[in-house]
Amino acid sequence: MTDILKIDDATIPKFPKHVKFRYNKARDEWVILAPERLVKLDPIAVEILKMVNGEREVKSISLELSKKFNAPEDTIISDVKEMLQNLSDKGFIEENG
């Protein structure tokens, strides 16, 4: 693992190899899976994480979400950063590069 990540506008987030963002058909829900860990997600987190692909920057993800949900970009970008930072601190998100 790398050093502690600080999520900013230019960060390109991705899931570490041992972390899976997966849809559970029987339960009809998206979850994060890692060794002995299961993270349940709210609908907003799911929308954000669906765009995490190791290619897109935080800013670009936020812009699209702000258009999609017709919400102010400033609010969205700060929400996205907060959520990804939280997941990164727990080892569920890392930076591509």
Next chain:
Amino acid sequence: MDDIKNNNLKNASEHGIQAPLALLAELSHRCPLQCPYCSNPVQLEKKTGELTTDEWKSVIDQAVEMGMHQIHLSGGEPTVRHDLEDIVEHCSKEGLYTNLITSGVLLNPDRLKKLESLGLEHVQLSFQDTDHENADRIGGFKGGHAKKLEVAKWVRDVELPLTCNCVVHRQNIDNLENFIQMALDLDAERVEIAQVQYYGWALKNRAAFIPTPEQLDHATEIVEKARIDLKGKLVIDYVIPDYYAKHPKNCMGGWGRRFLNMNPKGDVLPCHAAETISHLKFDNVREKSLKWIWENSEAFNMYRGTDWMPDPCKSCDRKEIDWGGCRCQAMALTGDAKNTDPACSISPMHNEIFSMAAEEARRAPPEFIYRKYGVRFNSPI
């Protein structure tokens, strides 16, 4: 094949319990190591009784249909099974997060590469110590530690994520910092520092393993410091021996609430030690569906929820936090699985057991009783 439920106990739905999250699959009790704290039951299952490949595949299908997220392929030593590849492939195809819990000593680079290509997602590799000689003595397997260090490199060579499972006790606890350093050196994502939990084999060997409270406090300090220093670099999971805790652990997140365990012959258990509660009757996947068992099996419903609890659990405001602690520990130490887990400081048995264990920790450790088939015991614990 499923009949109606066979008892008057409330079932999972009536307790408001959903499908389990994960399945611990003990593929075999066979193992080249003989760790005297093994979590397997004292009566080990022989190869001839093990479920077939197709039977495991059916279990996996059922687990997915129920909505389970993860499978832990464990043992004994799961790699003794030549169909491990088939099982891993099936788990992965069906979308279960697939974790292999192994001693590693039977693995080679080609097999690991194959398992990775079939969809294995994570490896947990056990370590007995960081000192070669002592590690091999504890595991009862010469050359084991050196092989494990090699296996860890092979795991990382095929870019599989790695957890080092380190079981600590009075005979290796002084190497705790070395365990953490070893995990860093091996490029592991995660390390589990688990103090021995005293059931089955480990309970027979308690006097050989139980640390003093001072040793435990020192270990906890080391782990707490390392967690701060290594935040974002290494995940450290830490399990203390609950004899020295104030509250009992909420074992398995509560009996029959979140997980299930299957033994090699297909008995479905609320936890890996549940067979020590000798009056429980377990249902088997050869006779009933996994879903029916989770929902209705008497062994699960017996200690679900809080209705079964006597005092002091019944009137305790933590009863839906701790769920009475561990039923197996209550059985082993008090003779009745319904009693409050003596690890709890308000259990009437707590002081007696705590002081007995602390006394054991101050004496010289006895010889190990190694885990193997056919060992007979005379003493009650």
